[in-house]
Amino acid sequence: MSAQPVRAQAVAARAATRRLATTPSATRNHLLETLATNLLRDEAVIIEANAKDLTESQGSISPSAFQRLKLDAAKLRDMAAGVGAVAALPDPLNVVQLHRELDAGLELSRVSCPLGVLGVVFESRPDALIQISALALKSGNAVLLKGGREARHSNAALLAVVQEALRACGQPEAAVQGLEDRESVEALLGLSDLVDLIIPRGSNALVQYIQASTRIPVLGHAEGICHVYLDAAADTAMALALVRDAKLQYPSACNAAETVLVHAAAAPRLLPALAADLAGRGVELRGCERCRALAPGLGTATEADWDTEYGEPILALKIVEDLDAALAHIAAHGSGHTEAIVTEDPAAAARFLAEVDAAGVFHNASTRFADGFRYGFGAEVGISTGRIHARGPVGLEGLLSHRYLLRGTGQRVEDYSGPAARPFTHRDLAGNS
Secondary structure (H helix, E strand, O other): OOHHHHHHHHHHHHHHHHHHHOOOHHHHHHHHHHHHHHHHHOHHHHHHHHHHHHHHHOOOOOHHHHHHHOOOHHHHHHHHHHHHHHHHOOOOOOOEEEEEEEEOOEEEEEEEEEOOEEEEEEOOOOHHHHHHHHHHHHOOOEEEEEEOHHHHHHHHHHHHHHHHHHHHOOOOHHHEEEOOOHHHHHHHHOOOOOOOEEEEEOOHHHHHHHHHOOOOOEOOOOOOOEEEEEOOOOOHHHHHHHHHHHHHOOOOOOOOEEEEEEEOOOHHHHHHHHHHHHHOOOOEEEEOHHHHHHOOOOEEOOHHHHHOOOOOOEEEEEEEOOHHHHHHHHHHHOOOOEEEEEOOOHHHHHHHHHHOOOOEEEEOOOHHHOOOOOOOOOOOOEEEOOOOOOOEEEOHHHHEEEEEEEEOOOOOHHHHOOOOOOOOOOEEOOOOO
16 A cells, blocks of 8 residues: 555544544544444454454464454453443543633633544454544544454454444544555554554564654553562462462453562462462463472573563562562563552552552552553553553543633733733632643
């Protein structure tokens, strides 16, 4: 595909976001409710399309990618519920964030508005198409989507459902469009005059490629190396249950645990129980030398394991001397995604929560809670481990910017300059949020 058709798509998307930005909240909500209904209505068609992808991808993608690719009735119900949850959220547009009198008859407001046109490139997970579309439409943004070729049939079926809902509700189909191939993505990355944000969801290699190939701002995370630290005061039953959930509830997710750090004082109590629990559930365990002395059946962990996102039922185990050593290890090897401590010691928990620099820092909770739906965002467009604009699961708030609106009665700047300058009042008015 040449660059020109992609540019034409982006121009149409820009027009669509201008329209969506002024579309009433009730209309956008009705659109999402229609989409949720149609997802359930078209379940058989979507699952049939997904079956083609599964057949064509069998043996050619990793087990974790294959798991993310698979759709079933339960996932479709979850997708529809997520769209409904987004529809039920308060309207994020035109929210007055600041209302200030600069002088009598001169009032400044800051109001929320869409970012504009989003470009989203994602791998393996067709459900991401629905999450992203729902959040974009609710927030008045248009989106250009490119899914992985392994999910092409599923993505086409889901995109058709989205565009049918747009037509049924009298909204422009250009609000949600698909890109055809890798060449389309390369063309998209060159459209800094039309596209406002690129969101990659996929492998470290995908994210790095996009970051290096565009002048458009990129929101995303390169890796999900998440730790669970079992403190000296960790409850044994809770520690086992939380590690089990963090690793096995969905091993291919970016918020699944990849390394467990165990306080040396608690290791004789926790490590053998942990090894027995996880090995019996099919987890490959790789431990440091001290871990292997306490649980002889463990595999050997190398330095590379501390920097590896497995995305599979593999877990690295390391004994650390104390909380300081755990914090140092996380600072050296964490990816800034999600880190958790298991402890009954409030002081240790407080230090961990205060000192760990990550998008999500948890106490006595599974890392798997790092998710937009579980946070009450309805869904997420992705997880950001950066510190600018958005961090952690990115929902509606991360897809917004703001505008300053100034309403006057003929005021001139020269009246507020020079020896006889009129003073500003700078008085906050009702309506600040």
